[in-house]
Amino acid sequence: DESVAEAADAKRRLDLSRQHVTALLGHKDQPSDKDADQGRESQLSLVDCQAPFDGTIERKQFAASERVKVGDSLFVLADTRRLWIAADLREQDWDALRLTAGQEVLVESPALGHRTLTARVHFIGREVSPESNAVPLVAEIDNSDGLLRPGMFVRVTISLDQPASVLAVPSAAVVEHERHKFVFIPGSRAGEFVRKDIQAGRDDGQWVEVLSGLEPGAQVVAHGAFVLKSELLLERE
Structure with a gap:
């Protein structure tokens, strides 16, 4: 009847208010046996966030108990199993413009010690940047073992022609x-x-x-x- 509906509505409002206070104070009260039995049905202010793809959380953009609204960015999610390697081809390196997509380049980083990795050319630009006088090169590398991290400095070595004697x-x-x-x-x-x-x-x-x-x-x-x-x-x- 009407009184039962009003009581149920009041109970839902009370549960929502308790969760709101919990979020503001940053702690959670011990639930009663009755509340525990109700489980997720009573957690009206909790929303599951499902990632659109497999990856790792690279950055969390909110603090515990912080209030968020629709449209706020909560996490930065990245799939780092494959990474892009960006390099600049300076004027003296423009012989590398003869490379084509799929060719291998060698990648080294101080963080890897003496280990050398292999990447494959994905793209070589044709326009010279007036600021750096360089042409961009982008290569793709397998990072399934997690050795590399986004933003790391690396050195790219490009093998061109057969070795020749030069001055x-x-x-x-x-x-x-x-x-x-x-x-x-x-x-x-x-x-x-x-x-x-x-x-x-x-x-x-x-x-x-x-x-x-x-x-x-x-x-x-x-x-x-x-x-x-x-x-x-x-x-x-």
């Missing part, structure tokens, strides 16, 4: 001023060093390929080139 100097020997690269070679007098402009090619961080400007066997200053550059600029002032 190269240590990276520390090459200095730059006003977009011109040069090295220092011994002068005609003892203790004298002179500037020698070069056209640089590929740079792997340890060696710089010299396309022109030096002859094979020429001696260059490998340590102290920056100091010589500073002295040279001071002489011009």
